[in-house]
Structure formats: C-alpha cells, structure tokens
Amino acid sequence: MKSRFVLALGFSLAVLAPQMTSAETVWLDDLNLAAATQGWGQPHKNQSVDGHTLTIGGQKFERGFGTHAESHLKINVGGGAQKFSAKVGVDDEVNSNAASSVEFIVVGDGKTLWRSGVMKAGAAAKDCAVDLTGVKSLLLQVSDSGDGIDFDHADWADAKFETAGTKPTTVSGEPQLIFVAPYILTPAAPATPRINGANLFGVRPGSPFLFTIPATGERPMEFSATGLPDGLQLDTKTGCITGVLKTKGEFIVTLRAKNSLGTAEKKFRIVCGDQMALTPPMGWNSWNCFAGAVSEERVKSAADALVKSGLINHGWTYINVDDFWQNHRNSKDPTLRGDFRDTNGVIVPNSRFPDMKGLADYIHKLGLKAGLYSSPGPWTCGGCAGSWQHEAQDAQTYAEWGFDYLKYDWCSYGSVVSSEVTNVAKVKSNGSPWKKDEEAIYPYKIMGEFLRKQNRDIVFSLCQYGMADVWNWGGAVNGNCWRTTGDITDTWRSMSGIGFRQDKAAPLAKPGNWNDPDMLIVGEVGWGKTHPTRLSVDEQYTHISLWCLLSAPLLIGCDMTKLDDFTLNLLSNDEVLAIDQDALGKETTCVSTNGDVRIYAKDLEDGGRALGFFNLGVTPLPLDLKQLASLGFGGQQHVHDLWRQSDVPVNDTPAIMIPAHGVVLYKVTAAK
Numbered sequence: 001m002k003s004r005f006v007l008a009l010g011f012s013l014a015v016l017a018p019q020m021t022s023a024e025t026v027w028l029d030d031l032n033l034a035a036a037t038q039g040w041g042q043p044h045k046n047q048s049v050d051g052h053t054l055t056i057g058g059q060k061f062e063r064g065f066g067t068h069a070e071s072h073l074k075i076n077v078g079g080g081a082q083k084f085s086a087k088v089g090v091d092d093e094v095n096s097n098a099a100s101s102v103e104f105i106v107v108g109d110g111k112t113l114w115r116s117g118v119m120k121a122g123a124a125a126k127d128c129a130v131d132l133t134g135v136k137s138l139l140l141q142v143s144d145s146g147d148g149i150d151f152d153h154a155d156w157a158d159a160k161f162e163t164a165g166t167k168p169t170t171v172s173g174e175p176q177l178i179f180v181a182p183y184i185l186t187p188a189a190p191a192t193p194r195i196n197g198a199n200l201f202g203v204r205p206g207s208p209f210l211f212t213i214p215a216t217g218e219r220p221m222e223f224s225a226t227g228l229p230d231g232l233q234l235d236t237k238t239g240c241i242t243g244v245l246k247t248k249g250e251f252i253v254t255l256r257a258k259n260s261l262g263t264a265e266k267k268f269r270i271v272c273g274d275q276m277a278l279t280p281p282m283g284w285n286s287w288n289c290f291a292g293a294v295s296e297e298r299v300k301s302a303a304d305a306l307v308k309s310g311l312i313n314h315g316w317t318y319i320n321v322d323d324f325w326q327n328h329r330n331s332k333d334p335t336l337r338g339d340f341r342d343t344n345g346v347i348v349p350n351s352r353f354p355d356m357k358g359l360a361d362y363i364h365k366l367g368l369k370a371g372l373y374s375s376p377g378p379w380t381c382g383g384c385a386g387s388w389q390h391e392a393q394d395a396q397t398y399a400e401w402g403f404d405y406l407k408y409d410w411c412s413y414g415s416v417v418s419s420e421v422t423n424v425a426k427v428k429s430n431g432s433p434w435k436k437d438e439e440a441i442y443p444y445k446i447m448g449e450f451l452r453k454q455n456r457d458i459v460f461s462l463c464q465y466g467m468a469d470v471w472n473w474g475g476a477v478n479g480n481c482w483r484t485t486g487d488i489t490d491t492w493r494s495m496s497g498i499g500f501r502q503d504k505a506a507p508l509a510k511p512g513n514w515n516d517p518d519m520l521i522v523g524e525v526g527w528g529k530t531h532p533t534r535l536s537v538d539e540q541y542t543h544i545s546l547w548c549l550l551s552a553p554l555l556i557g558c559d560m561t562k563l564d565d566f567t568l569n570l571l572s573n574d575e576v577l578a579i580d581q582d583a584l585g586k587e588t589t590c591v592s593t594n595g596d597v598r599i600y601a602k603d604l605e606d607g608g609r610a611l612g613f614f615n616l617g618v619t620p621l622p623l624d625l626k627q628l629a630s631l632g633f634g635g636q637q638h639v640h641d642l643w644r645q646s647d648v649p650v651n652d653t654p655a656i657m658i659p660a661h662g663v664v665l666y667k668v669t670a671a672k
Contacts, residue, residue, distance in 0.1 A: 023082055026167055028159035029063050031075070035170040038071040038142075039149040039489045040527065048091040054155045056089035057124035061157035066091065069102050069152035070489045070534075071142035073170060080165015081132040087125035088116055091153040096122035099465075099486060100151035103143045104128065108135035118145045125157060132161070138168075143493050150465070150486045182537050182566040185643040186573040189216035193257040193264035196574040197315035198581040199605075202271045202278035202512065205246055207457040210404075212367035213239035214315045215257040215264065216574075227253040229270065240367045245272040269583070275512035276457045277480040279581045280553045281405065283318025283371070285519055288557025291528040292324045292382055295352040296359055303363050305560035312367060314572045315581065318405050318459075319363050320371030320555065325353045326384035340385040345393050347385060360402035371405030371459070372398055376443030377412030387447065388416060395450035398458060406451065410464040413443050440468035441477060448478030461516065461553070471505035471515055481514040481553045488518035490525050490533040492661055496616065499546040500598065502587070509551050509587035516553050520544070523558025523567040530559050537566070538662030541643065542614060544570055545663045548580035549588035549602050549612050575642045576665065579610045588612070591631060597621055597658065599631065608669035609633075610642070615658040622655040623664055636671035 029045045036043040041050070044066035048054055054061040064086070065073070088104040104116040106128065114130045132138065142154040161168050197214035209232055213223055223239040229251045232243035239257065251270045256263060271278060284302055286294045303319045306312055327350045328336035339348045349356050360370040374394060375386035387394045387408075398406060417439050444462050451458045462474050462482035474482040484505050485498045498517050505515040522540050524530040535543060547554060556571065579602065588602040588610070596617030602610040611631070615621050625648070628637055639648040642665045648656075658664050 023162045023164050024167075026161045026163055027063055028065050028086070028156060028161070031168060032170045033065055033073070035172040036065075036067060036071060036073040037531070038068045039144070039152070040068045043067055043073075048093050048155060049153050050091075050093050052091070052093050054157050055092040056087065056155055056157060057122065058092065059087075059125060061087065061155070064155055064157035064159050065140075067142055067154050067156070069142045069144040069149045069154055070491050070494065071140075071154060073140040074172075075138040075140065075168050075170050077132055077135055077138050077161065077163070077168045078166040079134055079136045081135065081138075081161050081163040081168060083162040084128070084130045084132055084138065084159070085162075086128045086159035087155075087157040088128050089119055089123055089125040089155060089157075090121045091155050092122070094121045094151040094153050097151040100153065101145045102152045102154050103145045104154070104156070105139075105141040105143060106130050107139040107141060108132065109137055121151065125155075143491070144489060145493075145497075149489050149494070182564075184566060184569045185541070186569050186576075187645055189572070189574075191218040191259075192262040193217035193221060193259050194574070195255055195257050195264050195266040196313065196577070198279040198583065199267065200269050200271065200278045200511070200583040202273065202276045203245060204274065204276060204457055205248055205272055206244060206455055209241065209243050209245060210364060210367075210369060211241045212312060212317070213241070213255055213257065214313050215239060216310070216313045217257065217264070218259050218261060221257055221259045224256045224258070225253050225268075226256075227251060229253075229272075238367060245270075248273050277459050277514070278511040279583065279585070280514045280551055281318055281459055281461075281481065282316050282554045282577075282581070283320060283369070283405075283556070284316070284560060285320040285322055285371070285407075285555040285557055287322035288519055288521060288525045288527060289530050289559040291322075293528050294321060294324050296354065299359065300362055302560040303366055303368055305563065306368065307366050309560070309563055309568055311568070311571060314574055315577060316554075316556070316571070318369050318371050318555070320373070320405055320407065321353075321359075322373045322407065323380045323382040323409070324384055325349055325356075325373070326380065328382070328384050329379060330383065336384070341390070345390055346397055347387075347390065347394055350384075356401045364402065369404040370402065371407065372401075372403045373407045373409065375409045375411040375413065376447060377410070377414070377416055379412040381409055381411040386412060388413070391447050392450050395447065395454055395458075399454035399456040402456075403458065404456070405459040405461065406447075407461040407463050408444065408447055410443075410467070437468040437473075440464060440470070441473055444474075444479060445477040452478050466505075469505075471508040475508075475513040480512055481516045483516045483518060485517055488521055490521040490535055492535065492539050495521060495535065495539065495543050496661075499543070499550070500590070500614075500616070502550055503589045506550075506587040506589050509585060511583070511585040514551060514553055515587060517547065517550060519555040519557040520547065521557055522570055523556070523564070524562040525558050530562070533558075536661060538659040540570060541665075542661060542663045544576060545612050545643075545665045546600070546614070548576055549600050549610060551580060551582070551585060551587045551602075554580060573643060573645070575640075575645055575667070579604070579642065579665075579667075595621075597623075599627075601631065604667070606669070608667050611666045611668055613658055613664040613666075615660060615662055618660050620657045620659055620662075623658050624655055625650050628668065633668060638669045638671045640667045640669075641665070642667055
C-alpha cells in the first residue's frame with residue numbers, strides 16, 4: 001500500500017510540473033531607463049545622476065537606477081509580475097546637503113501602492129517591497145517633497161521585478177495622473193481698444209525710460225497721452241514711451257488708444273524717485289525651457305513670439321537670459337569654451353552670444369526690456385563664470401550693454417564665503433564676529449550698491465532660496481524681488497508646496513519689494529528637453545491665480561514659440577493679471593481653511609478684495625457664497641468672476657463646484 005501511494009504522488013507531481021512556471025528576476029537597470037523623465041540631469045544605469053557608484057547612507061550598490069527629482073519612469077508589467085523590490089534613498093554624492101529631500105512613490109494602475117515618506121541626504125536606504133499581483137501599469141516616481149529639486153539625487157538601488165509573465169518594458173512619455181481636457185474660461189478681448197497693465201510705473205532720475213502701452217483691440221491703433229512730463233516722448237504708432245526724467249516727482253498721465261471702432265483711456269501714474277519695480281515684473285526667462293542650451297537666436301525668437309502672440313499687449317515686458325550666456329569652466333561643448341574675462345577683467349560672453357549690446361538693443365526696439373543672470377560666486381549654478389571679485393565691473397558692463405534686470409544666484413558663493421568672512425572681519429571696527437545672516441546678506445549688499453550707481457534702472461532679483469529670511473532684509477540691500485523658496489518643477493506637489501507656504505513672508509511685500517516663489521511652469525517646459533507641463537488644466541488655473549494673489553513676479557518659463565491657445569489664454573486674462581499688478585502692492589494670506597478648501601484674500605487699491613477659493617483635494621467640492629459674511633464682508637456685495645470676466649449673483653446661485661486641485665477666483669466689492 002505504501003509503495004502505491006508514493007507512486008501515485010510521483011505521478012501527480014509529474015503531471016503538474018509542466019503547468020507550473022518559476023518566477024524570473026528582471027533587473028530594473030536592464031530596461032530602457034532613457035524613457036524616464038526627471039527635473040535635472042539624465043537617467044543613469046548602475047550609477048548616480050552625477051555618474052558615481054550608487055551609495056546610500058554609506059552603503060554601496062552595484063546595480064540600480066540613478067535619477068533626480070522630479071522623476072517618473074512608467075513600466076508595463078502586463079499583470080504577470082509578482083513583486084517589485086528596491087533599496088531607495090538620496091545618494092551620498094550630495095554630501096548630506098540639507099536642501100536634499102525626496103519621497104519615493106510606487107503607483108500601480110493609478111493607485112498608490114507604496115511611499116517611502118520624506119528621505120533626507122545621509123539617511124540609510126529604505127526597503128521597498130511591493131506586491132504587483134494583477135498590476136498592469138507601474139509608475140516609479142521620485143517627488144521633491146514640496147521644497148524644490150535642489151540636490152535631490154535619488155537612487156533606486158538593487159531594483160528588480162519577480163515575474164512569471166511577460167518581461168516588463170518601460171514606456172516613454174509624461175504620466176497624466178489628473179486629466180481634464182483643456183477648457184478656456186476667459187472670453188477673447190474685444191476688437192474695440194482696451195488699455196491693460198499696471199496703473200503705476202517707477203523710474204529713477206536720469207535713467208532711460210521705456211514703457212509700452214499695453215492695449216488690445218483691432219490694429220492699426222493710434223496712441224496719445226496728456227500730462228506726459230517733460231523729457232518723455234510717445235510714439236503714436238507703437239505706444240512706446242521713451243526718454244529721461246531729470247527730477248523727482250509724481251505725474252498723472254492720461255493714456256489713450258484709438259482705432260476705427262472706438263477710443264479707450266486710462267489714468268497712469270509715473271513716480272520718478274528712488275524706487276523701481278513698483279509693481280511685480282512680468283516677462284519671460286530662458287531657464288525652464290532651454291536651460292544650458294540657450295542662445296542669442298532662441299532669446300530673440302522668444303522676444304519676437306512675445307510680441308507676435310500679443311502678450312506684450314497685456315503687460316508682459318521682460319526677456320531674461322538665464323545661465324549659460326557666459327563661458328564654462330570645463331564643458332566639452334566648444335560653444336561654451338573660451339576666456340572668462342578679457343585682459344581688463346571684463347566678462348566675455350560665449351560664442352552663442354556674439355553681441356550682448358546688440359541683443360539688448362534688439363529687445364528694446366520691440367518695446368520690451370532685457371534681463372541677465374549671474375552669481376556672486378566664482379561660478380554660476382551651471383558652472384559658468386560668475387561675478388566674484390568683479391562685481392563693480394560686471395554691474396557697469398551690464399548697464400553699458402543695456403540690460404534692465406539682473407537675477408543674482410547664490411550657487412558657488414557658499415564655497416568662498418569663508419574668505420569673505422575673513423576679509424570683512426578685518427575692517428569691522430568693533431571686532432565683533434561675523435553673524436550667520438551677514439554671510440547671506442553680504443554678497444547681495446555689494447552688488448546692490450554697484451547696480452544703484454549705474455545710470456540705468458536694473459531690477460535686482462535676489463536668488464538665494466529664502467536663506468536668512470531674505471524678505472526681512474532684501475529691500476535694504478537694494479533688492480526688488482527675492483526668491484523665498486528652492487526651484488519649482490512642473491508638478492502639483494512642487495507648485496502647491498511652494499505657493500501655499502508663503503504667508504510668513506507676505507507682510508514684507510510692498511511696491512518695489514516682492515517675494516518671489518519662482519517662475520511659471522505652464523506651456524512647454526522641460527529644462528532642455530521640453531514637454532507639455534505636467535500640471536493639469538485646473539492646476540494651471542490654480543498656479544496663475546495663486547501667483548497673482550501673491551503679488552509675485554510673473555516670469556513665463558515655457559518655449560514661447562510653442563504657445564497653444566489654452567496657455568495663451570491663461571496668460572492674457574487682464575482682470576486676473578490686474579490682481580498681481582495692483583498698485584497697493586499687498587500680498588495675499590490664507591484667511592480660512594475648511595477641509596481641503598483654503599481661502600486666500602488680497603486687499604486692492606480700489607477698496608475691493610480678491611478672493612481665491614482653492615481645492616487642494618482630489619474631488620470637486622462645493623462653494624457657498626453665503627460664506628462671505630463669515631469672511632468679514634458685511635452688507636450687499638458685488639461678486640465678479642475674474643477668470644470668466646462676468647458677474648456672479650450672490651443669493652440665487654446654486655452651489656458652485658471648485659474643481660479638484662482647482663480654483664474659483666473672485667473680486668468682491670461693496671454693492672452700490
């Protein structure tokens with residue numbers, strides 16, 4: 001009997017064996033990692049993003065995927081995979097930099113399967129083990145954890161799949177986690193003339209004056225002005241006002257625009273005094289689309305597109321060249337190699353920018369202003385020549401070239417700050433020690449003083465990521481705007497994490513002094529390799545609404561030659577832009593939180609208030625206008641929808657839905 005049982009069991013196993021399939025190990029680094037998208041650098045197989053051995057918390061790994069937040073890698077696993085596992089963390093090559101913080105996320109078929117929590121530089125690797133039973137599509141994501149992507153070098157080490165089915169394959173393209181078809185809220189501008197933009201303009205005595213009247217309507221159009229002070233001239237065909245004011249004073253000017261369909265006029269206040277940028281600067285910056293691939297031709301194309309698209313008629317003014325106009329310290333690209341400075345110490349542009357003065361002149365002839373970039377350190381963030389020990393020369397050179405804006409990026413200054421401490425300590429009369437905040441303030445104080453000495457208004461933008469609470473002292477070093485945060489990326493987590501954390505700096509904002517939460521991330525962005533922004537449609541409405549409520553500098557970061565109808569409409573709503581450009585210069589703060597709904601209010605010069613109702617949740621939520629009383633609005637109120645440019649009945653309106661990650665933006669005034 002015993003032998004018969006053993007025989008039967010053996011037969012059963014023999015029959016079943018061909019039907020069983022053993023799991024196969026597939027390493028992530030054997031897949032096509034080039035399909036990944038990330039906020040900086042290139043994906044690396046078995047190396048960190050900087051090309052070093054993968055090392056997390058002192059532990060080295062031979063295999064894995066080195067990337068950089070924001071990072072996305074989509075993988076088809078086909079339902080046959082059983083498990084994904086990895087060791088994750090920040091690579092040690094960032095030297096425990098405090099700015100580095102990331103979160104690793106695994107998403108399967110649209111559902112979050114695993115999160116690492118926020119991980120910092122120097123921390124030990126975390127084990128990631130995810131059951132993939134039945135999962136068809138996998139997304140490996142590295143988030144910047146909401147504080148920008150600086151030093152976010154992330155490793156998926158020892159990453160592998162256990163699968164009994166089809167071998168996993170990577171998929172190129174951007175993940176669409178929230179999808180709503182683009183919809184346009186704002187009606188087109190009328191054919192009759194309408195003068196847009198700020199009502200206030202600041203200039204210093206003796207500085208060149210340049211202001212183009214922003215007016216929409218059918219062309220040709222004729223411009224005129226009454227009350228224009230001596231020293232200024234108006235081109236009646238282009239609406240461009242130029243000249244020089246020699247003495248301080250305030251002048252109320254009436255601007256007019258006329259075409260065959262009618263005439264529009266607007267009061268405009270010119271203040272000739274000690275301050276410029278009396279409303280937040282508006283324009284374009286090259287970094288978020290071209291990064292290190294910027295060139296004179298691309299900058300000119302952006303300027304041409306800003307005019308051709310009509311954005312100039314809505315107050316967009318600056319065309320700013322970011323990093324990589326200078327020569328590089330060790331690039332293999334011949335267009336970036338050459339002398340850093342001439343024999344007299346004057347900075348030398350690289351061969352992509354053969355004529356800097358000619359470039360500024362080109363931009364000015366379009367009725368626009370030109371901006372530039374440098375660092376107080378010896379090198380810029382990208383490794384090009386900075387302004388260290390040449391501050392006076394560079395300020396003079398920028399003015400002689402004709403630039404109107406300087407973004408001054410901390411970058412390598414941290415490597416030389418100790419020598420600056422020593423030099424300054426020698427001349428401190430009381431012998432007191434160098435304070436921590438002084439380290440952050442000193443380089444900006446030096447350049448600010450030299451810029452003020454130029455016979456040209458140069459808006460001074462301090463880019464040092466909010467160190468030492470820059471909003472408390474930025475104006476004292478002649479700054480006009482200052483970054484309050486690290487770099488933004490085109491994700492909801494990055495944009496919302498920055499935008500909804502500005503209350504601390506808000507009380508310090510005023511005309512000429514603006515908190516800067518970084519550039520706009522709508523349109524085609526990508527830091528060298530462009531793609532449509534990863535923000536959903538409603539997230540983009542939130543982005544523009546919030547930045548305008550924040551009285552933030554508005555710098556478009558997309559490829560201007562690829563503007564689609566939705567993005568163009570998003571950037572040309574004059575009623576929304578007027579909230580940003582309001583002459584009172586107040587910055588919004590959060591006045592109420594109710595679950596996922598946050599309400600932001602901003603006082604306006606005309607006595608009204610702008611209200612933003614933001615839904616930070618993932619499902620639409622109702623808005624009841626009867627809440628106005630609880631927000632301090634007494635009596636009858638006139639409510640105007642700024643995106644739709646239409647009035648809203650307060651009492652007889654059904655509940656309005658705030659889209660997921662979206663906004664309802666109103667202007668509220670006392671009813672007459």
